[in-house]
Amino acid sequence: MVYILVSAPPTARGRVVLWQVDATGRVFDSHTVPAAEFPDAVDALTDDTVRWVWDDTAHWYPPLLERGIRVQRCHDLRLSHAILRHSAWTAGSPLAHAPHSAWDDPVPERAPTANTLFDDLDDTDGWGGGAGAERGSGVGGPDAGPGDSGLPSNAQSAAQSAAQGAAGRQIGAYVTRVANKRQPARDPHGEDESLREFRRQRAALAASEEPGRLGLLVAVESAGALIAAEMRFHGIPWRADLHDHILTEALGERPRFGGRPVKMEALVQEIRRAVGNPTFNPDSQPDLLRALRRAGLSVTSTSKWELRGVDHPVVAPLLAYKKMSRLYTANGWAWLDTWVRDGRFHPEYVVGGVVTGRWAAKGGGALQLPGTVRGAVVADPGWTLVVADAAQLEPRILSALSGDLRMAEAGRGQDLYQALVDQGVVDTRDHAKVGILGALYGSTTGQSAALMPRLTRAYPAAIQFVAEAARVGEKGGVVTTWLGRSSPRPDDQWWVDAVLDTDGGVTGPQRERAMQQARSWGRFTRNFVCQGSAAEWAMCWMAGLRTRLAEMGSPEARPHLVYFLHDEVMVHTPVGCAEEVVAAVHAAAADAGRLLFGGFPVEFPVQAMVAGDYAAAKG
DNA sequence: CATCGAGGCGCG
DNA sequence: AAAGCGCGCCTCGATG
Incomplete structure (x- = not known):
């Protein structure tokens, strides 16, 4: 295993430093490239022996994806820090006892390749600085809005372009040098903060009561970070026209000048008649509760589970209205306008965003897509979806x-x-x-x-x-x-x-x-x-699936993960690969069970469906 | 005017 | 038919 740690310390003046290190963080070589050449450097160096080490996958990986460059493994320092700092199995480590640091904070906002995190470090030497330093690579950063990236971009082989210009020759020489280095090298920048953190983490892991399990957790958490970035980049295929059709069917025409859709408005009138109150506003809970109680319902809230048990003519239209209202406000036309661009929904996944290790998401409620709109998730022509979930996980x-x-x-x-x-x-x-x-x-x-x-x-x-x-x-x-x-x-x-x-x-x-x-x-x-x-099983499952998918199809038409929901995955795949994907989903699940629980006779069956749209896959 | 908590509901 | 875990996001209405 070759570790290459990536950092952009202030001493490098906007350039990016690549450190070749061993598993303990000992430096064997380092190399500095202009930020603009960073993707070429990764492309030239990455192979199945390299694990990329960086502070935040969400910072470093999107520019690579924009260039069509995929890395196989990484070690996400911030996600790993959170695990190792609090795990009972590393409680005795220096990492666990260190004072609060920037590593304990959420992912900072940064320009694509600049590092503003540790700008209090000494700026002691000028190595790598100078006129050649460039800020920004010109590619979209991690905060690019939904839709900035369109269809899977496999436009050109970045390896080819790297092998051409000056950057390519430089990197090529570097690869040769890395391959020949066997002696530890001096760290020309003094102490690099990412490097130090990597050493602390590797030491904590090595000294842990359960280095195998904890090492696996850190690895799959990091794989999850790669997957999250890739899924956001590709997006969920989303047919705005079908979504609009679903809404119109359920709610009536989209209101042009404010007001409610017609079917909702009709229900409001019916509800008002049923409680004998021609003016109240059903969208206001206090107002609604008052109206219900005046109409003789002995309810203490307006929630649907309480209403369901009440026998009164207002209940049916009210429950129907609530359902429509939810669809309209949470996943209606406004949602469509905000979140779907060029046929894709690009939610941001927050790896480790839940205390338990589950993922969270922000923007568009990606993990709460109601069944009603799932019919708008439709594969591209010539492609299909494989939707799989683990049964009673x-x-x-x-x-x-x-x-x-x-x-x-x-x-x-x-x-x-x-x-x-x-x-x-x-x-x-x-x-x-x-x-x-x-x-x-x-x-x-x-x-x-x-x-x-x-x-x-x-x-x-x-x-x-x-x-x-x-x-x-x-x-x-x-x-x-x-x-x-x-x-x-x-x-x-x-x-x-x-x-x-x-x-x-x-x-x-x-x-x-x-x-x-x-x-x-x-x-x-x-x-x-x-x-x-x-959540750990699910991450092992998905990481294994990702590896298998990478071998399928062709670079121009490769099955790829587009959605993950705790115990469910969705793969967008060329039709011709669908059966292979289904097999991979099952195989990865079996692998995950063995990886976690060895020979213990527990099984993790998954149900995998091939379907043109998400609604059909769940039906 | 922005922000926040509560109530409510979508998902697993 | 039912109240127990984890989330994000919407609206309303109170508060600063």
């Missing part, structure tokens, strides 16, 4: 985490919930689902709580495992996922209340609230382990 993960063989056995087939019925544990599939979800979330009331004794009897190891995670959380402790991501500690106020709970002198509502809060944190840690470990 979290319970299967739980069976492996806890080593519960009987639960793993229930997961041997396609449908774990049905298997619970077949094993005689519960009487219906629905009960199985409610019961399992209740165990994962820590339900204490209702139907799912009533199922707990049966589940405990059938799967003692699994249920004890989540119960223990909850107990740890209730005491304010830390739990850790399978690969080593640890839960955050409760904040100061939590501990203040926790004292009230254990202090024998405190009684009544105050104590009640304290206990309630402790249980709430327990439910969080209970779920953290399962949700977080499931």
